[in-house]
Amino acid sequence: MPVVPATVGGIVVLVLLVLPGLAFELIRQRRRAGRDDSPFVEASRVLVAGLSLGAITEALLAFVSLVGPGSIVSLSGLFTTEHWVTDHLLVSGWTAWAYGLVSVTLAALAAAVLPGMNPGGHNHPESGWVTAFDRLPRLIREAQQLPATPVARLSVRLTDGTVYVGDRAEFSVGSAPEGRELLLGGELLSRPPGAARAEPTAEWHRILLRENQISDILVQYVVDGRIVIGEAKSNSTLRGDKGTEDVAKGLAYVAQLLSADEIVLATSRTRWAKGVVSTVRHAVSKSWIRGPQPVIQELTKVGS
DSSP states (O other): OOOOOOHHHHHHHHHHHHHHHHHHHHHHHTTOOSSOOOHHHHHHHHHHHHHHHHHHHHHHHHHHHHHSTTSSOOHHHHHHSTTHHHHTHHHHHHHHHHHHHHHHHHHHHHHHHSOOSSTTSOOOOOOHHHIIIIIHHHHHHHHHTOSSOOEEEEEEEETTSOEEEEEEEEEOOOSSOTTOEEEEEEEEEEEOTTOSSOEEOTTOSOEEEEGGGEEEEEEEEEETTEEEEEEEESSSOOOBTTBHHHHHHHHHHHHHHHTOSEEEEEESSSSOOTTHHHHHHHHHHHHOOSSOOOEEEEEOSTTO
16 A cells, blocks of 8 residues: 655655755855845745756666665655655665755756856845945955044935935844934034025934935045045946946045045955046046045955
């Protein structure tokens, strides 16, 4: 009489079936940038990859059984003989271990060979807030061997046109934008819509802003009284709507407006693309009209 494996055995079989798909998806997830896939798409990818890679693994193990009969689990014995697994624990354990090792290896190879949306490097699930408010200041401190981490000074424009200026005090660290909060402290300034300049708000000690209120944020890093501005990219280019020169001119304009002492160009890649740094230097030298020009510093492998 045919015997169906018990609940524990069924769970083990299910785990082994989806194991290569899970490994494939987890490895591939590290290289995928852009929008998130729906749970249906991710589950489908796990199942398809798991069944495909599992079938290849089973074919390889079947070949092994031809070379060495009795070296792996006998499917006929498993489903027709009661207590077959308990009577052949060594073979059962060896088969499960071999299946897991081979299938996960195949999944890693498939994830490495198949092209991803960001094949040139790993994608770190980190928000721009974490990069600009925390990681970059610490990298500046390490690169310049400073005794203290630079202060991130923010100018936050709201959707209604109001502008608040202050030091970054606290912020939400989640990668999803929904529900983020930003807390400003230090010397606080505010500029109502239509006003010519920002005025101090001495009666308040903190300003709490939610992400759905914020239109954009300008960031400057104050290092011992020196002003440092930066541009952080996950790729190696500075291409805007009108190309690299457009972004370089924008950086030069902001640096002149703030009388910046330094411009930091940070990328997650090992180096900037050819011509990026020289384009920024040219834009600064061409547009600078007063005071000493800022020093341009490169930071690479940000987030590695």
